[in-house]
Amino acid sequence: MTERFATETIFEPQGLSRRFGRKQALSNVTLTGTKGRILGLVGANGAGKTTLIKLLLGLLRPSAGTVRVFGKDPIAKPEEVLARIGYLSEEREMPGWMRIHELIRYVKAFYPQWDDAYAAELLDTFGLDLRDKVRTLSRGQRAKAGLLIALAYRPELLLLDEPSSGLDVVVRRDILSAIIRSVADEGRTVLFSSHLLDEVERIADDVAIIQQGRLVASGPLDEIKEAHRRITFRLPTPQDHCPELPGLLMSEGDRDTWSALCNGGHEACRAALAQLDAQILDESVPPLEDIIIARTGKTLEGDES
């Protein structure tokens, strides 16, 4: 990752691996979470996103490699690490019998820095009712309640596991908007996992793409996008296959007109096409979704759209 100005590392898995029995859930993942930035963790279901988040929280022990959060090992020093993290789990586990005011009182007891005014404001923004029982909440309300108790003690780091998954557009907007606001106001660091690439593209500063437990690509979103190009060109004579181009990841087309997604450098690609006497019809930076399909060979949106 390029560093343009002084940066502070907030979390740092290094060579991190985790195995469950025979299944290698995470393999040799090294990443840097920088203060004040939003990292989007992208991958299909089962790619290892939740495993990585649980390792950062110290909820799982690494099979190999190390985890540092605020420079500390979350397993050795949970009290120093966890108090500074806000966590929204994928299942949003919360005691079903509690009413929201009981839930708030319960979580508040763990965090001396709990901010009542902020909690009240979030309650209002999210339209939650203190008397409602967790069990009776809709999916969207559950997500909102989960985010409220993760934000109200103003943690320095937010770990959000699929914060907007399975929610309708309006609720998703409320959730993302609250996350954006908490970052804009306080320079909070965020890691959120998602398979909704539109939202990753809108919100993330940095992206880490994982597939089957391995990191396929990571870095500033702008740089990742800028390194890829979709080039549409016409060949002087028809061919059955797309010609070999520098960093060719994916191609479609037939006979004389082809569209290729490459990451081998724009100049090198243009030079290669010039060699072939090909005419470039169009050149553009592809959407993140196309890059991920090209890099991992599949789409991420399996069970929902």
Next chain:
Amino acid sequence: MMIHISTRNGVPIYLQIVQQIRHQIASGRLRPGDELPPIRTLAQQLVINPNTVARAYRELESAGLITSKVGAGSRIAEGVSPLARRERMRILNEVIDGLLAEAHQLNFSDDEVVEALQQRAHGMREPVAEEETDHD
């Protein structure tokens, strides 16, 4: 201020903001002294990263189109005229580039494009004679 963001077309989001504000200045919808929404507000409204909005504002500022003062927010710079020919030309060129790229894809030569343009312009000046294309 209405800004529409798309993640489908590959144009970086900060650039979409810059372009749309430029257009709104050029068309006179934003005038000198008009206040831009604070970074946080626009980021929340568009559901995008605040750093992206900040980057767009920085670009607009270094282009001299807006001025930012600590505590006072950002405003459209004084002396930025909607009639600034250079700015309107820049926007026109963007559109022309898109048109040419499209035309080349469709296998039209530049001369054919110019000719088609003149015909359209001619047609636009005489909008009364509506062709009855249904019958040919």
